[in-house]
Amino acid sequence: GAGGRPVAAMEESASFLEKYAGAASIENSAEFHQRILSMTPDWEAYDATRNHAALLQLLEASAPALKKKVIIQGDVGVLKASMDALSIQEDKPAQWILTLLYDMLREDSSCYGVFEEALKKQVPIM
Numbered sequence: 001g002a003g004g005r006p007v008a009a010m011e012e013s014a015s016f017l018e019k020y021a022g023a024a025s026i027e028n029s030a031e032f033h034q035r036i037l038s039m040t041p042d043w044e045a046y047d048a049t050r051n052h053a054a055l056l057q058l059l060e061a062s063a064p065a066l067k068k069k070v071i072i073q074g075d076v077g078v079l080k081a082s083m084d085a086l087s088i089q090e091d092k093p094a095q096w097i098l099t100l101l102y103d104m105l106r107e108d109s110s111c112y113g114v115f116e117e118a119l120k121k122q123v124p125i126m
Contacts, residue, residue: 037061041093048088052081065108072114079118
């Protein structure tokens, strides 16, 4: 009934984080991390990223943080496309982008500046 709808909506909104956290607790988190990054999404296969697939293909999970930072700073469209990728209903593309960005920030805290610059340029950061 209508009373169950808010509960369903809350569950749906939390499902991504639960799946991500749940998978990490089930197996070794380093293996989970490696498995996410080993499967680079086919950005042309998704409506949300098809028009920006070439930009997203510039991002390499194995690249050092500095290279990722330079790529993102060189074209604000790369970060915008990354944010668009988070709207994909499948888990893997969003997990890949979030893991890539998380690793970049952990490796080099100066990469936070990329997000600050993007916000100044009115790029919507989710």
